[in-house]
Amino acid sequence: MRFMRQFIFTFIAILCIGASPSLFKGINIHPIKFLIEIWHNLNLLLHPNQLTYGKETVRPLIPDVFDPFFYSMVILLGGVILSLLFSIVLAFITFSLGKKWADGAVYISSYIEAIPDIFVIAILQLGIVWVYKMFGNVQVSFVSLGTDRIYIIPIIILSILPSFYLFRLEIRAFIEENEKQYTEFALGKGLSKFQIIFRHIFRNTVGSLYFNSKHMIWLMLSNLFMVEYFFNMYGIMMFIYQYHSPIVLTVCLLLIFLLFYGILLLTEALLKPWLRMSGDI
């Protein structure tokens, strides 16, 4: 019931966002045209096979949109996994170095996290070109040309800023858990520090990661757009950017939402025992 209602409200919001370009004509507001557009979009969505995109050459939307969509999602999920791995490794290392190191690392990473994505992208693009000039040849291509696709560089770039965000969350949760009594008890029983981190503390921080995942998705989606733009990748964001009719906007938003909503529900179901343990549910 809760999921159903949330789904309906989010669906309405997506319809509104999708139709929003027709809310303004020049700088004047046209609410009636906006409502008509929403109604129109709803009717169009009932016949998904007849959806089209493009201005000069009209093409069917439904098979065509999946190609850039899945490309982007591979990049995005790759970025999520890489940043999770990277941040967890980093967090383990700094945490095992002691509290002083952990505090310093949190402080520095909070600054890194605030750096705008275009700065990171521009610097890395320059760096790659510099490496290319130095060594003459590199095995990874850094700009999409024509139909061939790049994966490695965008995934790495996309994962940098979220890694530091996750890192900060993890360290904070680690420190919090470390001060709890059960950790002291485990230490007293003679368990080693690593055993405690792996078996107990990490398990209990999963909850805090899960509850902040929405913010991370938002962060990564807006980074994804800039990465696709700078590296000339033909992903979902560039697809929306190029063919921004209300129906394209609505369908793409729905796809992104459905995928992430599905993933979130799935993780919630899988992690239920862990989440309940951390006391947040």
Place this chain on the structure above:
Amino acid sequence: MVTYNMALFKNKHFLIGFSFIIILLTSSFVNQIIFGDNIITEKLQYKGGELVGTPPFPPSWHHPFGTDTASQDLLQMVIYGAKFTIITALVVTICRMVISIIIGVFTALYFPRIKKWLTEFGEAFHFFPGTLLTFFLVVSVLTMAYGGFKYPFMQRWGFEVFIMTIIALPTLTMVISEETDRLKSQQFIDASRLLGAGNLHIAKWHISPFIRHNLLILAAEQFMNSLLILAHLGVLKVFLGGTWIDYSPIKQPPRTVSMEWSGLIGSKLDNLLIYPWITLTPIIFFTLTILAVHSMIIGINQQDNKHLNL
């Protein structure tokens, strides 16, 4: 409360961030007074009658951030444009905060049921980058059509501020009403209610002192977010206050009507791999400003912790 706010200026982090922005703004206005709209340009460099350099000049003592292809000093251009960018981001932040505080606090206090709907409605905005939405809404107004702009500068600017304000409202209102809700369930508020306090009294005396700090941090975050959206829009060639487009056969790159930062990024983006300093200078200043605000947030947080520990 006043003394408490002044104590913020004794915090190192807050002071550094704050003074960076103030220095940038002051130098921007001083520059306006001294040089007006002129930018130092240096056509060709000679040494002993021999030509030693043609624009663009890389960073040097004479031009700390180098010059662009038209040989204009980049540092001065960035300082000239700072006032437009920072003031716009400030105005957007204030508009966002005022509107969402009014909606957020009052829905949480008076209409808890609507608050729940709002939260679920705002959820959708988590799955879509704000930049893209802003882009769609402002592009037709801000890009110059064939034969000139449709609207005067102030209307274009106002429209951009308006759009940048409304796209953040759903999420921001959600956060603020969530915060109010959390405070509302505290015990001392129940006690106050039992003594006969109304919603307005509670909002003024019990919610506002506790929420004030979080609001300050939220405002700083909104400031960072508006700067970021401006930078992104610049990359997408939608500049603050309008994009000037050359329809003549020469096809000059799109230009900003003032020298604000998003325009500096956008019109010089193609230079990134050839003359990196031209593109990087405005990006670096964006980054520094955002980091300065972040430093202010750290300062506020530290002060907050000290305050709570007392």
